[in-house]
Amino acid sequence: MTCDAIDPEPTDTGWMSEEQKEDTARVTPLGRIGVPQDCANPVTFLCSAEGGWINGRLLRSDGGLGGQATHPRTRERRNPGCDAPTGGTMDRRRIRRSGGTAC
Incomplete structure (x- = not known):
């Protein structure tokens, strides 16, 4: 299943x-x-x-x-002030594992 x-x-x-x-x-x-x-x-x-x-x-x-990686209407970063990579769940897991923060 x-x-x-x-x-x-x-x-x-x-x-x-x-x-x-x-x-x-x-x-x-x-x-x-x-x-x-x-x-x-x-x-x-x-x-x-x-x-x-x-x-x-x-x-x-x-x-x-x-x-x-940017907001489609304004072309600004989706999460201003965040230096974490954007992407999907795998990026958030990698950040968490490394001790960083996901925005």
Whole structure:
């Protein structure tokens, strides 16, 4: 048995106004807002035999937003004053292990 999770970020499910969709698409590295199928495809893969070796992962379905070290609208660092590397859970674990702080 495996346990994984999908973190669906801006996805067009009917709750955003057209203006919000356009603003979000403008700051998303892929240049568009997600659609439900963008979240369903990785779930299908993780549930298949091909995804059977993947376990305990959080997969961000966010069009690249999570990979940005700066805030997409202002281009300022997400965590001003923080010299810790940005990234995912693994970066936070490495920082914690080394005695540093994660911001």
